[in-house]
Amino acid sequence: MNLFASHFGTYEIEQGSDGPSLQAFRHDPAPSPVGAGFLDLADHPTRIRQPMARRGWLEGDKGKARGDDTFVPLDIKTACDLAADEMVRIRKSFGNRSIFGGSYGWGSAGRFHHPQSQLKRFLNLAGGFVSTVNTYSYGTAKVLIPHLVGREYSDPGALSPSWDRIVTMRPFILSFGGMRLANAQVEAGGTGAHRTRGWIEAFERAGGEMLTLSPDGRDAPIGEHLAINAGTDACAMLAMAYILVTEKLVDETAVRRIANGYEDIQDVLLGKTDGQRKTPEWAEGLTGIPAQTLVSLAHRLVEGPALINLAWSLQRAVAGEQPYWAAVVLAVLSGQIGRPGCGVACGLSAVSSVGNPLRRLRGPAFEQGKNPVTDFIPVARITEMLERPGGTIRYNGSTLTLPDIRLIWWAGGNPFHHHQDLNRLARAWKRPETVIVHESVWTATARHADLVFPSALPFERDDIAAASRDDWIIRSSRVMDPPEGVETDHEVLGRISDRLGLGDSFRGRRSIGEWIETLYQGYREAFPELPSWEDFQRKGYARLADPAPEEVAQPLEAFVDAPEEHPLATPTGLIELIPDLMRCNDQRLGAALSTPRPGDQEEDTALPLRLLSPQPEVRLHSQLDGARAATDARVEGCEVARLNPADIAAAGLSDGALACLCNSRGIVKVALKADARVMPGHVVLPTGGWYRPEIDSDGVRIDLGGNPNTLTRDFGSSELSQGASAGGARVEIRAISEHPESK
Numbered sequence: 001m002n003l004f005a006s007h008f009g010t011y012e013i014e015q016g017s018d019g020p021s022l023q024a025f026r027h028d029p030a031p032s033p034v035g036a037g038f039l040d041l042a043d044h045p046t047r048i049r050q051p052m053a054r055r056g057w058l059e060g061d062k063g064k065a066r067g068d069d070t071f072v073p074l075d076i077k078t079a080c081d082l083a084a085d086e087m088v089r090i091r092k093s094f095g096n097r098s099i100f101g102g103s104y105g106w107g108s109a110g111r112f113h114h115p116q117s118q119l120k121r122f123l124n125l126a127g128g129f130v131s132t133v134n135t136y137s138y139g140t141a142k143v144l145i146p147h148l149v150g151r152e153y154s155d156p157g158a159l160s161p162s163w164d165r166i167v168t169m170r171p172f173i174l175s176f177g178g179m180r181l182a183n184a185q186v187e188a189g190g191t192g193a194h195r196t197r198g199w200i201e202a203f204e205r206a207g208g209e210m211l212t213l214s215p216d217g218r219d220a221p222i223g224e225h226l227a228i229n230a231g232t233d234a235c236a237m238l239a240m241a242y243i244l245v246t247e248k249l250v251d252e253t254a255v256r257r258i259a260n261g262y263e264d265i266q267d268v269l270l271g272k273t274d275g276q277r278k279t280p281e282w283a284e285g286l287t288g289i290p291a292q293t294l295v296s297l298a299h300r301l302v303e304g305p306a307l308i309n310l311a312w313s314l315q316r317a318v319a320g321e322q323p324y325w326a327a328v329v330l331a332v333l334s335g336q337i338g339r340p341g342c343g344v345a346c347g348l349s350a351v352s353s354v355g356n357p358l359r360r361l362r363g364p365a366f367e368q369g370k371n372p373v374t375d376f377i378p379v380a381r382i383t384e385m386l387e388r389p390g391g392t393i394r395y396n397g398s399t400l401t402l403p404d405i406r407l408i409w410w411a412g413g414n415p416f417h418h419h420q421d422l423n424r425l426a427r428a429w430k431r432p433e434t435v436i437v438h439e440s441v442w443t444a445t446a447r448h449a450d451l452v453f454p455s456a457l458p459f460e461r462d463d464i465a466a467a468s469r470d471d472w473i474i475r476s477s478r479v480m481d482p483p484e485g486v487e488t489d490h491e492v493l494g495r496i497s498d499r500l501g502l503g504d505s506f507r508g509r510r511s512i513g514e515w516i517e518t519l520y521q522g523y524r525e526a527f528p529e530l531p532s533w534e535d536f537q538r539k540g541y542a543r544l545a546d547p548a549p550e551e552v553a554q555p556l557e558a559f560v561d562a563p564e565e566h567p568l569a570t571p572t573g574l575i576e577l578i579p580d581l582m583r584c585n586d587q588r589l590g591a592a593l594s595t596p597r598p599g600d601q602e603e604d605t606a607l608p609l610r611l612l613s614p615q616p617e618v619r620l621h622s623q624l625d626g627a628r629a630a631t632d633a634r635v636e637g638c639e640v641a642r643l644n645p646a647d648i649a650a651a652g653l654s655d656g657a658l659a660c661l662c663n664s665r666g667i668v669k670v671a672l673k674a675d676a677r678v679m680p681g682h683v684v685l686p687t688g689g690w691y692r693p694e695i696d697s698d699g700v701r702i703d704l705g706g707n708p709n710t711l712t713r714d715f716g717s718s719e720l721s722q723g724a725s726a727g728g729a730r731v732e733i734r735a736i737s738e739h740p741e742s743k
Contacts, residue, residue, distance in 0.1 A: 001540035005109045005190040005465030005476035006458060007620050008035025009352075010541070013479050020479050022459075027541075030194040032185040034618060037627030038459050042480060044626045046441040048454040049483050051079030057450035063430040067448040076485065076495065083451055084499035086434050090407040091127055096373050098406040100432075101129035104136075104379065104413025106621060109190035110463025110476055111519050112512065115412025115438065115455075115489050117366040122493045123409065125502045128373030130403045136380060136418050140315040140723030141324050141346060143396055147579035147720075148328050149556065150569035156324075156346035157469065159555050161307065162357035163199035163348075169305050169341030170203070173210040174297065176233045176323060177311025178219025179349035182617035187352040189467025190474060192541060195356050196349050197221075211297075213289075215612060216642075216684055217677030219311070221349070227679040230610045231728040232287040233314055234322035237330045239283035239291075240298035242269045244333045249302045251335055258563050259332050260570075261577035268578075288679070301334040308336070309345040313614060317727035320717040321582075329577055337575070338560025353469035357552040359544045361466045361473060364522035366515065367508070375403050378722040382419060383714050386428035394719035397581050408435045411455070411489050416444030416691045417622035420726050421714035422707060423666045423693070438489050443622065444691040444705075453492045456482040462513070464520050471544040473523060473530070475537055488512075581720055604663045604730035609647060609683045611661070611729045613708035616686035625690050635671035639706025643683040643733075645674040651733040660702065661685065661731045666710040668703045669736065683731060 002013040004022055009032050011022035022039060024031035041047065051074040056065040058072060074082075090098055101123045107115035123129040134142055141156040153159045166173075184196035200221050203210070210223035213236065217225045228236060244250050245266055255262050271277035280291035287294075300306065308331055314323040324346070331337040331344045348355045377385050378395055381402075389404035408429075419425050422444075429435070429448055437449035440457045460482040466473040482488075490512060497506035510518065517533055524530045530542050556575075558566040567573030571580070615621070618629040633640065638658055645655070653659055655674040660667050661683065670685060678684055685708040692705035703710040711731055717723035 002477045003474055003540045004038070004459050004479055005463070005474035006035045006038060007106060007109050007186045007188065007190060007623075008032040009185070009187075009190060009194060010192050010472070010474050011036060013477060022479075025192060028193050030197045032194065034185060034620075034624065034629050037624055037629050038457070039479065040627040041441065041457055041624070044441060046626055047483065048439060048442060048446065048452060048486075050074070050454060050485050051076055052452045053079070053082065054450045057434070062433060063450075066430050066435065066450065067426050071452070076487075076492075079451060079453060080492070080495045080499060083436055083496050086407065086436070086451075087126060087496075087500065090434070094404070094406050096127040096129060097375055097403050099123065099129040100385075100403070100405045100408045101131060102408055102410035102413065102415065104415070104418065105188065106623070107412025108458050108463065109188070109465040110458065110461070111189070111364070111466060112366050112516050113458070113461050113463050113488055113490065114366060117368055118489045118493055119409065119411040119438075120368040120371070121366065122497060122506055124369040124371050125497070125505050126500060128371045129409070130373060130375045130377070130405065131371060132379040133376050134378050134380075134721070134723065136316070136724045137350075138312045138315065138347065139378060139380060140320040140717045140721040141312070143721035143723070144315075144321045144324055145346070147570070147581060148325065148576055152569060153555065156312070157350070157354040160345035160348055160355045161341045161343065161554055162552050163195075163203075163355045164357045164549055164552070165341035165554060166307065166355070167199065167202045167206050167208070169339075170206050170208040171305035171307040171336075171342045172300055173208065173223075173307045173309055174301065175210055175212045175220075175309040175311075175348075176214070176237075176327070177314045178212040178214045178216075179221050179309065179311070180219055180614060181221050181349060183615050184349040184352050186620050187467045187470055189470060190465040190472070191352050191467060191470045192472030192474060192543060194352055196352060199355070200349075214311075215610070215679040215682040216614075225677075226293070227288060229286065229288045229679070230612060230682060231317055232283075234326040235278075235283045235286045236289060236294060237308075237323065237326035238269060238278040239280045239294045240301065241265070241326070241330050241333050242278040243280065243295050243298035244302055245269050249298075250333050254335060255332055258338070258560055259575040259577050260572045264578045265329055265333070298334075301330065301336065304334070304336055305339060305342045306334065306336045307342050307345055309348050312347045312350045313727060315717070316724045318713075318715060318717060318725045320723055320725065320727070321720060325582070328575065332575060332577065338556040340554065340557060343556060353467060357547065357549070358471040359547050360469055361471055361523065361527070361544065362468055363466060363526055364519050366519070376400070377402065378716075380420070380724040381716065381722050382415060383421070383425045383428045386431050393716070393722060395722050396720055405431075406433045408432050410436070410445060410449075411438035414443050414445045414622045416448060417688065417707065417709070419714070420709050420712040420724060421665050422691050422703070422710045423701065424714055426693070438492065441626065454486045455492075456486055456488045460486075461488050462516060464516055466523060473520075473542050475540045477540070607663055607730035607732045608650075609643070609681060609731050609733070611708055611711055611731045612682055612684045613687050613712065613726055614684065616688040619688045622688045622690060625688060630688070635673075638669055638671040639685060639689040640673050641670040641683050641685040642673045642675040642678050644678045644680045645676060646680050647683070647733070648672055648674055653733060653735060658736055660734045660736055661711060662734055663711050663729065663731045665713070666703060667700065668706055668708065668710050670706050672733070683733070
């Protein structure tokens with residue numbers, strides 16, 4: 001069977017009279033229709049078909065016109081010579097610590113043609129590079145959670161009980177931020193079967209109850225929805241914890257047995273640390289939820305069984321640690337932590353794999369080698385790195401010096417989609433001497449490069465796909481050949497490696513086919529039940545057998561049953577209700593010990609609307625922006641912003657009107673859609689629209705692509721994580737003719 005593996009799942013390749021098409025994989029119970037649109041990109045007008053160099057860079061403008069320039073076509077030999085020469089020049093003049101290797105992932109579901117692995121292997125062989133740590137998706141939680149419950153849970157999804165336990169135990173699910181089923185379409189290494197929708201439906205059939213708290217009713221897949229102001233989730237949870245403490249509903253003996261810091265938490269809740277008692281009445285004024293409702297929810301939690309679910313979006317905010325910390329505190333005080341199917345879940349439905357009871361495929365990737373350079377930054381601090389070379393930032397208890405970057409080399413990912421405050425990034429992006437980008441289509445990142453190498457799209461190459469959090473491995477076949485002159489990242493980097501004398505080392509003296517077979521054999525060594533390479537090629541896929549229920553590890557169950565026998569990897573071996581780093585006065589995470597103040601560090605507090613920027617339903621991040629699903633969803637070519645009808649009327653506009661969302665950071669053109677499910681005072685604009693700034697007739701810069709990150713704030717979540725803080729940026733709506741001047 002010939003299959004194509006993508007982040008949206010697996011598709012069968014069907015050859016018809018009009019050419020190939022992608023059909024749903026017969027073993028997938030809930031296939032995503034979005035991934036079938038990959039082939040729309042084969043001949044798309046935005047396709048990059050040959051190497052290109054920015055005219056100003058060739059003329060020595062030192063980045064001045066980067067992002068606003070024209071490009072000159074090159075042959076592959078000339079382009080590779082230029083790239084190799086620039087690498088040699090930068091290394092000789094400034095050293096490898098001046099090279100930034102940009103690759104965020106999501107470039108391919110394949111294990112071999114994974115741009116991040118290809119680029120990092122090349123740069124490591126060339127002497128190393130400045131790297132990044134963590135993610136935009138859950139970078140704040142990833143740093144915080146190990147301080148609470150230990151290193152074992154550095155992947156926040158590992159803190160979630162499995163869906164089979166949840167269905168069996170039928171806990172009351174209190175879901176902050178919700179469970180968008182559209183998010184569960186995707187998985188980093190692909191999947192053969194989307195299961196999340198089936199589990200949620202099974203939970204509902206079993207009589208399970210779910211209450212979703214979010215500003216958008218579309219976040220609730222089943223059950224009831226309760227509107228809550230963006231950024232106030234921690235306030236609601238602390239108010240519930242306050243009720244448990246003041247009404248003496250906490251089993252203090254049980255809490256002290258598994259957790260350290262109970263007395264300190266009482267001080268926080270009772271206002272002894274900051275003078276503010278965390279009463280339901282206090283929380284009502286911030287959250288918009290009636291005090292009595294918060295009291296009732298506290299009682300419901302302590303009665304149990306109960307599970308608190310947290311969307312990843314909650315921690316992408318200033319002091320984004322607060323809701324995740326507050327959820328762990330509330331789960332401990334209510335006695336739900338460590339109970340089967342109960343406690344805390346981080347990101348159920350955030351991607352396909354979270355919560356699925358299966359055996360995880362652990363196996364090799366394309367070998368990256370060792371990076372001789374030890375400098376790194378948290379991924380969300382790219383702009384700050386470019387703006388302040390030699391400056392410092394605090395991160396996870398240490399101080400990092402920001403490197404002086406002269407060369408950016410990027411393959412995989414699109415920072416001009418997923419980074420915040422894109423106009424600010426565009427200004428900082430001009431500082432390096434050279435930017436080299438590998439890309440398939442003319443994204444904003446490609447348009448902000450100096451030297452662009454065209455890349456074959458995922459369906460134009462052979463590979464194997466296997467997600468480390470999934471149990472399927474797929475033989476992904478080439479659906480069609482790339483355009484003439486377009487090569488894979490591996491082939492291009494191999495050419496440049498040859499010019500640097502590194503070709504044999506980079507290729508490992510293997511062909512692409514030999515590499516793919518070697519990677520598969522690595523999986524087979526780890527899981528001998530997998531078929532032979534020959535049988536796998538013929539069938540096209542394999543899957544690990546389902547585990548027995550008792551074989552699926554459940555978070556914190558063994559620890560809560562016997563904390564002395566199963567201590568956590570924390571300083572005390574217990575759950576740390578207030579980790580040491582949260583006690584430091586010089587940490588902005590000191591916010592966790594003070595009254596939560598939604599909107600801290602937001603300079604546009606007078607603006608009426610809070611911006612929500614969820615993942616899109618019709619693409620993955622900015623991928624497939626040119627495919628039919630994404631283009632059909634636009635109105636008059638504009639991305640759609642949903643908001644409450646009352647907010648549209650207050651702006652003097654109408655449903656369906658084209659308008660601008662504005663703040664001090666930028667202006668974005670959108671089409672308005674009235675939706676009563678959106679809480680008043682909020683506007684929902686999904687991510688993924690391509691950043692496309694243009695200067696209008698009045699000389700004002702407007703993003704016509706509809707990217708919400710033109711408006712979001714680029715400010716570290718805290719000095720603990722330095723995570724992204726896009727959530728809840730303030731904006732206003734203006735008629736197109738009335739937009740204010742942007743910076």
